[in-house]
Amino acid sequence: MLKKRNLILIMVMQFCMTTYSQTFDYLYDQSFTLDVADVIETQNDYLLIAFKSTYPNFESVFIRISKTGQFISDSIDNTHPGYMTQKIHKYNQNYLLIKSILSGLGSDRIVIQEVDSTLKNQISSYAYSSNSTFDIANARILSNNQLLMVGNSFQQGVGRDAFVYQFNLDTQSDTMINLGNNNPTLDLSSDILMLGGKYYVFKTIGNTSSNCATFNEISRYFADWTHDTTVAICNSISTSTDHHFRFIVSALKISESDFMMAARADYSNSINTIRPEQIGQLHWDTNFVELNASLYGKYDTVAIEANQGISRFSNHPFVFVGGTENYKVNPAGVDTTDSFYTLIKTDLLGNPIWTRYYSNHSYLQLRKVLATSDGGAIMVGSSYDENRSNNSSTEKELWILKVDSNGNMSNSNSIIENKLKPTLLFYPNPVNNILYYKQINSFNDYSFQLYDSKASVVLRSAISNTFGEIDVSQLINGVYFYLLFDNNGLAIQRGKIIKQ
Template identity: 25%
Template sequence: MKQYYIVIFFLLTLAFGCNDEEGAGPGESDTFVKLYGSRYGEDAQDLLVESDGRMLVLSSTEIEIDDDTYYKVIVRQIDALGNLLWESTFPSSEIENTLPNYTGSSIIKHLDGYLIIGSSINTDSETSESETNMLLLKIDQSGSMIATSEFSLDDGSTELNGVDAVVNSVGELKVTALLNSDTQNLWVGTFDDNLNNIPECSFSFSSAGSGTSLIQGAFVEENNDIVYSISTFVNKGNSRLVRVPSCQPTQITGPLISTEANTASYDINQLSTSLNGYAMVGTTDVNGDNDIFLARVDEFGVLQDSIPIVFGGADLDGDEEGFGIYQTADGGFLITGSSESNTEGGSDIILIKTDFRGNELWSRFYGDQNDEQASEIGQAPDGGYLILGDTEFGGINTLILIKTDRQGNVN
């Protein structure tokens, strides 16, 4: 049930930085492998799939010039065949010491355009001191910037990093963020259509752990409660579901995935919905090496299985890491990440399809002699699967977008 695909990247050079509608004829396959990149290299951040098959791909780039480091956000709209429609970079100006630096975490549909959630890093050119504020960047359907909003706490003395956002049933924008703080390091804020903060519906919380990461994947329920997840250190690496009642300074935190002292680590990387609650994917060392785990939890974060499901064993004898999860139309899950098992060299992209209980149906590998890993997964309107990740092309970190059929095959 396991298949392996060699991605021959030198045959794909026409897809690198110059994708267009040419050659996209009616007989072209509905599966593809495409590369997108820039001269400084990029890291994949998020994938948004539209109902007509178009995609929004969010990435961040790190630019080093004369011992200085700058960060920019790049957004691309790509059609259903993988052709580039438009590309926008923010900030759009040339590099200057006075420019803000932007990093992106998530992109969502918002009103008649799109909203990027991330961080703005502002550095004083004289003192080299910097402050990090949460960034909300609104763009229209053609990729032009409409508005930006930078939000900080305590007059900028507490760093705030935006992670994800959802819109509730009354049209309020709910944003999740991580604070650089020892005690209150989680934050949920409410914003209006003009990206103005509503302070009476914005709260900070403690994660009750250390080394906390806020996970991409925020959801709003019918009663407008906001649900997200965190990875934190309690005994060892651990994960939990968090629920914040709308406009109430109350946090309901679910139980830890692992509750015994000195047990295995379960570090979550992404959260999705499931038929009876939510599903977490991440990496565990329960078998000694690194393996991918799936934890299905109910609406209050209680495990639906006695222990998380681990994908490993004889078929996966190397290190695996789980980075992305998506609930498919049949109620099952797509899981993606990286694998060092059965590879031609380095790490490859792994794709696992499960049923609604998390039982593995099949798995696929994609890669070549370079290192590849995938961080985002989605389903196309035609039922095929979309995988967004990173690879190396010409010594530069480059985005890779794979479209498969319903069985994970690339023709």
């Protein structure tokens, strides 16, 4: 194992030294609210699928951004009014658009449409009709030109059911597999892999009677969809019953014999207590043996997983995992809190290489992480700022962030200018014993100095990590002031800390 780990580390170092990555960020700001559905990398640009809600109909928007972060074009998909394009795939020289209708209009609930490279001309289309409506969580093209979709279906008066929909792209034959139990709240298949000729379906089930609040499981099926086995993954993190792996699970094939999963993880064994959360990652083999388990970030606030939160490009020797930290659950769907895109880079064994935090100083929610061909990653999600909304107090924009293989971003051109832009975030404040910090958008070494009311230095600390802690337990209660110095001795940030 040690030799394998060292080999992977050498591969990662060699890749980082020989790869150049583009970096940019772009705020797509319109006079209406948009949510991200998908993003793919093409040879020349990044193609985003977003949707705006005009309930009971939806309008899908195609957005092209160059690899240097320049806006190229946007257009509305008018080929299926009322449908929402939820996934897109490159298919030969064309694109496959996977659409669903979430309203009560019509009976064609899923549409698979092949269009040319302009996204305007239809080549073929296939519709699946049903009395249920479908929310598609993910879609993958697996072996033998099989397109497989997973998500949940809903039928009034019946409940929600997880499903797998299989479509043969060659013969245009299909199979709908219902995996549900008519759960009225949550029954979702969020991802699917094929390993060793068998299907692995990742599910989330509402289960508030357990100490996990939600219950996750993996169901394995033979190629003919005969059930093989099902295992629970709720209490799996490091085999501890206090670390719950839950909600939307994203999966990634590493080889025919092992895979990774990413979701959120919490720290409470009681559903009646507050659940500080982190982003969790598991590395399992196909015998369902846990090979590695990692938790990322600090368990100080709520962290939520991205809808598609784990990605690897081709045979690159590393993986990206993403989510949102400092997220505040608000029934309105927006909040005035600053939240952060969180990105973690790991090796193929699940060992962390680095963790980074990013913000444009608005209320963010990361939806998808995509590893890119240049060794970096692109993150796409929603951004809300109460001082910038155009026509609605709940209007959201899209924040698109491209970083290089070391997690570096360029100087932002879309940071909200009317808010403070600290290099480091210190919390909690007031503080009792331990002061935590996070580096935001820049990742360097700093010197931290804390002063009392007489301007005497009472504490010095070197900061060299993305996040960490400073022990202030020996200080007497009172008000202190700090300065943050860069490597050139220049004070770049100042502030006040209250010890209580």
